[in-house]
Amino acid sequence: MEQQYRQVPPMQPESYGKRVWHLWGPILIKWAVGIGVSMIAMGVLSMVYVMADQEAAMIAMQSEEKMMELYDKILNQYLNASTLIEGVAALITIPIMLWFFHSDRVKERKRGVIPNRKAPLWKYTVGLLMALALSLGLNNLILIGNLSEMSESYQATMEAFYSSPLVVQIVVLAVLVPMSEELVFRGLLFKRLRERATYMQAALYSAVVFGLMHVNMVQMLYGFILGMMLAYLYEKYGSVKAPIAAHMAMNLLSVLATEYKLLDWLMEDKMRMGIVTVACAFVASTMFVLVQRIEEKPDVPSASEGKENLVSHCTMDGE
Helix, strand or coil: CCCCCCCCCCCCCCCCHHHHHHHHHHHHHHHHHHHHHHHHHHHHHHHHHHHHHHHHHHHHHCHHHHHHHHHHHHHHHHHCCHHHHHHHHHHHHHHHHHHHHHHHHHHHHHHHCCCCCCCCCCHHHHHHHHHHHHHHHHHHHHHHHCCCCHCHHHHHHHHHCCCCHHHHHHHHHHHHHHHHHHHHHHHHHHHHHHHCCCHHHHHHHHHHHHHHHCCHHHHHHHHHHHHHHHHHHHHCCCHHHHHHHHHHHHHHHHHHHHHCHHHHHHHHCHHHHHHHHHHHHHHHHHHHHHHCCCCCCCCCCHHHHHHHHHHHHHHHHHC
């Protein structure tokens, strides 16, 4: 009986190339969109700067030193606009990933996959509290361990992202980027891995890739830990909305904490920092226990319903 209603029916064998594209295609597309938008932005900024001061541009072309100075000025403008550029890339990526995500769900229905039961919205509070506590606690540990000072690229990235106007930061970093990343790394990569592997294998693989995509060592470690947590939320809540909401909440906390210097205030008093960090660990672990109680397994049909569903599943498989 259990085999008749297993959650993921056997999949048709595919070639190695198709399997690789199935997993890495969305990531490569996201990467290509990001590079394309960055190149266009750099080109536009260069044209605007040259047209605004053609005389300076002509002088720069006659000297390698002057050319490097011109390049540094354009690069600074690019870094100042990096949050906006990231937002444009995410805005382009989201509809593409939504199409892939919708296509996967259509294919699942045709194969007769019984989806996980989705947790009610009021239970999302538990997941959000766990994500916020874990995020703040990890940020505190990074500061306590002075890890941010060990990575110049991490400092440069943070300065570039958090130098934009607050409204831009909220729209881009707390809405568009989390939605884009969750569709790619949890909605597609983790979910597709989950069709063929155990939860732990899929979570570890997707979290490692998510961490590596953040380039610098500090964000790699941070991204890996949060990637594991976000995959767990997807598994337990049965919906990609759970990791999206958690990622949005964590990024919004980061934006507001930076804007209103919350972390600087915590660092002023070691005792204060220690108490808040311990409190975050307590809240995160307590919420984790509550999240564990969420029943994610699909509803098992009754005997009469099962016969009807089995016939319909066989019919769809035959099609």
